[in-house]
Amino acid sequence: MYSYMIGKVTLQESVYITLEVNNIGYKIYVANPYSYMIDEEVKVYLYQQIKEDEHSLFGFRSIDERELFLKLISVKGVGPKIALPMFATGSINGIVDAIERENVLYLTKFPKIGERVAKQIILDLKGKLGVVRADIVDTKEELIDVLKGLGYKEKDYKGIINKISSDKSIEEQVKDALKLLLK
Numbered sequence: 051m052y053s054y055m056i057g058k059v060t061l062q063e064s065v066y067i068t069l070e071v072n073n074i075g076y077k078i079y080v081a082n083p084y085s086y087m088i089d090e091e092v093k094v095y096l097y098q099q100i101k102e103d104e105h106s107l108f109g110f111r112s113i114d115e116r117e118l119f120l121k122l123i124s125v126k127g128v129g130p131k132i133a134l135p136m137f138a139t140g141s142i143n144g145i146v147d148a149i150e151r152e153n154v155l156y157l158t159k160f161p162k163i164g165e166r167v168a169k170q171i172i173l174d175l176k177g178k179l180g181v182v183r184a185d186i187v188d189t190k191e192e193l194i195d196v197l198k199g200l201g202y203k204e205k206d207y208k209g210i211i212n213k214i215s216s217d218k219s220i221e222e223q224v225k226d227a228l229k230l231l232l233k
Contacts, residue, residue, distance in 0.1 A: 052096040052107065059086045067109070069094060078109035079130070081137035085195040099130055108134055111195065118142055118179070125174045127167050136160045141192060141220035149175050193223050197231075206231060 055078075057071035062083045068075045069092070078094060086092060094109040095116045108130050110116040115137060122133040122145075136145060140160065148156035149172055157168035190211060197207045210230040214223050 052098050054093055054095045056091065056093045059088055059090050059092060062086060062088065069109075076107060078107045079134060080109045081134050082195065082199045084201075085199040087198065097130070106130070110137070111191070112142075114142055118145065121175055121179065122171065125167075125171050127170055128163075132162045132167075135162070144219060144221070146179050149179060150177070152176065192220055193227060196220070196224050197227060202231065 055069055055071050055076065057069040057076070059067050060070045060075060061068035065083065066077050066079045067083045067086050069078055070076075078096070080086070080094070095111070095113055097108045097110075097116060097119060099106045099108065108119070110119060119130075119133050119137070122128050122136065123130055140148075140156075144156070147153070152172050154165060154168045154172070157163055157171060158165055163171075193214065194207065194211065207227065210227060213230060214226045218226070
């Protein structure tokens with residue numbers, strides 16, 4: 051079982067990246083492949099799924115993200131390919147908050163999650179997620195990842211990152227950043 055890999059991103063596709071580690075390219079499914087930069091050296095936390103006909107690696111930017119993913123895939127009806135896209139558009143705090151507040155509407159905005167699956171996630175995980183560590187640095191890094199995923203370069207967003215309040219949800223931070231970028 052792998053815990054993490056540190057390597058250079060050599061390829062981005064719609065649902066995965068290729069991470070080169072010691073001259074071996076690993077195909078790793080990630081939530082937002084375009085948030086990674088080609089030739090960037092990154093640390094990717096991993097979950098390895100072994101099935102009869104397939105061995106897959108799923109990658110995450112933080113341990114907290116991986117731990118929440120593991121809890122999500124423990125829910126009946128939620129597999130890795132359903133849980134992973136939740137991290138592309140939702141923040142860890144947003145997902146945890148939706149589960150704790152029984153916000154079915156928030157959970158059903160994710161692909162392949164209907165009302166029945168959302169209610170099952172809430173039933174199985176409410177009160178069992180503990181406190182998710184979310185410090186300001188993680189929020190800023192998450193905002194930068196989203197902006198990179200949208201195609202912005204560091205020179206575009208470098209001057210506005212510190213102008214955005216970290217007290218807001220990541221969705222609100224992205225809206226504020228886009229408003230500042232479009233000025």
